[in-house]
Amino acid sequence: MIRFFMFLILEYFSVQLSNMKIFTAAQIREADAFTIKNEPISSPQLMERAAGKCAAWIGEHYSQQHPIYIFCGKGNNGGDGLVIARMLQQQGYTVSVGIVQNSSKASPDHILQLQALQKHSPSSLYEIGYITDFPALPANAVIVDAIIGTGINKPIEGWVAGIIHQINDQHHKHPIIAIDMPSGLMADVSSRHAPVVQAHHTLSFEFYKLAFLLPENAAFPGQVHILPIGLHPEYITHTPARYHLSDKEMMRTIYQPRDPFAHKGTYGHALLIAGSYGKMGAAILSAKACLHAGVGLLSCHVPQSGYQIMQISEPCAMCITDEGTDYNTHFHSSIDASSYKTIGIGPGLGTQPVTARSMELLLEAFPRPMVIDADALNLLSVYPYLLYKIPAGSILTPHPKEFERLFGATTNDVERLELLSKQAVKLQIYILLKGRYTAIACPDGAVYFNNTGNPGMATGGSGDVLTGILTGLLAQDYAPKAAVLLGTWLHGFAGDLAAAHLSQEAMTASDIISYLGKAFQEGL
Numbered sequence: 001m002i003r004f005f006m007f008l009i010l011e012y013f014s015v016q017l018s019n020m021k022i023f024t025a026a027q028i029r030e031a032d033a034f035t036i037k038n039e040p041i042s043s044p045q046l047m048e049r050a051a052g053k054c055a056a057w058i059g060e061h062y063s064q065q066h067p068i069y070i071f072c073g074k075g076n077n078g079g080d081g082l083v084i085a086r087m088l089q090q091q092g093y094t095v096s097v098g099i100v101q102n103s104s105k106a107s108p109d110h111i112l113q114l115q116a117l118q119k120h121s122p123s124s125l126y127e128i129g130y131i132t133d134f135p136a137l138p139a140n141a142v143i144v145d146a147i148i149g150t151g152i153n154k155p156i157e158g159w160v161a162g163i164i165h166q167i168n169d170q171h172h173k174h175p176i177i178a179i180d181m182p183s184g185l186m187a188d189v190s191s192r193h194a195p196v197v198q199a200h201h202t203l204s205f206e207f208y209k210l211a212f213l214l215p216e217n218a219a220f221p222g223q224v225h226i227l228p229i230g231l232h233p234e235y236i237t238h239t240p241a242r243y244h245l246s247d248k249e250m251m252r253t254i255y256q257p258r259d260p261f262a263h264k265g266t267y268g269h270a271l272l273i274a275g276s277y278g279k280m281g282a283a284i285l286s287a288k289a290c291l292h293a294g295v296g297l298l299s300c301h302v303p304q305s306g307y308q309i310m311q312i313s314e315p316c317a318m319c320i321t322d323e324g325t326d327y328n329t330h331f332h333s334s335i336d337a338s339s340y341k342t343i344g345i346g347p348g349l350g351t352q353p354v355t356a357r358s359m360e361l362l363l364e365a366f367p368r369p370m371v372i373d374a375d376a377l378n379l380l381s382v383y384p385y386l387l388y389k390i391p392a393g394s395i396l397t398p399h400p401k402e403f404e405r406l407f408g409a410t411t412n413d414v415e416r417l418e419l420l421s422k423q424a425v426k427l428q429i430y431i432l433l434k435g436r437y438t439a440i441a442c443p444d445g446a447v448y449f450n451n452t453g454n455p456g457m458a459t460g461g462s463g464d465v466l467t468g469i470l471t472g473l474l475a476q477d478y479a480p481k482a483a484v485l486l487g488t489w490l491h492g493f494a495g496d497l498a499a500a501h502l503s504q505e506a507m508t509a510s511d512i513i514s515y516l517g518k519a520f521q522e523g524l
């Protein structure tokens with residue numbers, strides 16, 4: 001009850017966010033119908049508008065020297081393919097259209113567009129009713145996949161799956177462009193083990209689909225290009241979504257420029273509890289990141305063997321030493337909760353039982369949101385009852401293995417997202433699951449995907465840097481939701497700037513900190 005009350009207060013002070021909603025396939029159908037009724041526009045005209053965007057994109061990227069092989073299914077995704085075919089033919093492309101007989105019944109718009117193409121160019125059309133109907137492709141052909149889009153109702157099977165495999169066999173020889181969705185990929189449920197087109201580019205209408213953001217689907221969409229097709233803004237604004245993609249716009253609404261009359265007390269005093277013998281680097285990276293994220297004052301609680309290392313490495317941080325020589329043992333007793341705005345705990349902490357006990361006492365004594373990472377997460381998975389002692393609004397930052405140790409294994413990425421969201425609601429905390437699109441689950445059930453970052457950040461210390469940034473933002477009085485969204489975005493953006501200047505291979509976690517300043521300047 002107290003936990004829930006705390007959450008309401010935190011939410012009340014959090015900012016109103018602009019963001020990109022990720023709608024379900026059913027909501028996209030509703031948006032489609034709402035637009036047709038309220039713009040108003042006819043269904044075939046909307047299809048012309050959507051397909052026109054795809055034809056224009058293809059025209060910009062491939063010359064008329066490329067024969068275009070379009071594979072169309074019997075629904076509206078296939079209808080899009082037929083319009084694209086007609087438009088490209090009108091622009092002088094050689095287009096060949098295979099109608100995949102994946103259903104006994106064609107949609108009305110498919111029928112209409114087929115008739116239009118038959119009138120315009122009947123010789124370009126042929127039927128695909130079996131695997132052997134798949135055509136031989138000339139060397140410079142471009143493949144367009146318009147077999148199935150958001151209307152898929154189950155995993156593809158049988159000979160249609162065979163066609164998907166044939167398309168995928170061309171992956172290293174021909175560019176594959178998927179219309180709206182790679183065929184076989186289901187927007188909102190797991191497509192694990194299902195046959196799915198492995199596209200190089202996906203031209204998707206209006207919204208990101210959840211499926212594009214899941215690691216298990218990494219091989220399918222290729223580069224995603226979101227093409228606006230003018231779906232009705234009223235539907236988009238007023239329809240709630242569970243999943244969201246964060247973007248620069250959103251960060252600009254969160255970011256608070258510094259007050260010209262500020263002093264170091266304005267931006268909070270953070271405490272970092274980190275480090276053990278052999279793992280002081282993690283503590284230092286976190287401390288540096290926290291300072292570069294703008295904290296007013298930083299104290300670091302470290303074991304005795306880490307005292308000189310910390311003092312020499314980071315003169316801007318104050319240092320408190322533990323009774324323990326090699327690891328922190330009794331940090332709770334030296335902590336006056338009223339002295340610190342927030343606490344970051346975990347980087348290089350070690351997993352000694354005495355450390356766990358001190359963490360338990362800390363969780364009981366400290367009433368405000370804190371950041372919990374790395375070994376502190378490992379301690380939570382060894383002593384799961386501690387999860388219920390975490391202050392409401394706190395931020396946990398597990399990578400997938402840590403997440404599994406904390407909350408258990410799942411059979412696919414959609415299930416894991418659901419578990420992530422369920423735990424964030426149950427514990428009234430933010431859980432940030434690290435990945436290509438880091439997923440941030442909020443206590444109200446919403447999940448935000450972060451879109452900055454690159455594989456160069458998959459390197460030791462990167463997570464410690466994130467912990468420091470989040471702690472620094474919380475200390476500056478950003479509401480936890482604002483801190484976790486902005487901190488994750490800045491961390492990824494700084495990593496992108498580092499990679500652009502240094503290469504993904506050569507960049508290190510320290511470079512992410514070095515580029516944090518540029519991330520503030522160029523990103524916000």
Ligand SMILES: NC(=O)C1=CN([C@@H]2O[C@H](COP(=O)(O)OP(=O)(O)OC[C@H]3O[C@@H](n4cnc5c(N)ncnc54)[C@H](OP(=O)(O)O)[C@@H]3O)[C@@H](O)[C@H]2O)[C@H](O)CC1
Pocket residue numbers: 028031032046047050073074075076077078079080102103104105106107147148149150151152153154155156157160179180181205231
């Ligand atoms: N977003 C928009 O506003 C617009 C989207 N457009 C395009 O329309 C499709 C969605 O069209 P829809 O007709 O609803 O569905 P699809 O074409 O994606 O798929 C339905 C056809 O596929 C068959 N199907 C479904 N599942 C399977 C399966 N597992 N195996 C084989 N075949 C399957 C289905 O046949 P049934 O007999 O099962 O009914 C249909 O034939 C969207 O993706 C966009 O491309 C508009 O053009 C513009 C507006």
Ligand SMILES: [K+]
Pocket residue numbers: 077145146147148149178179180181182183
């Ligand atoms: K498709």
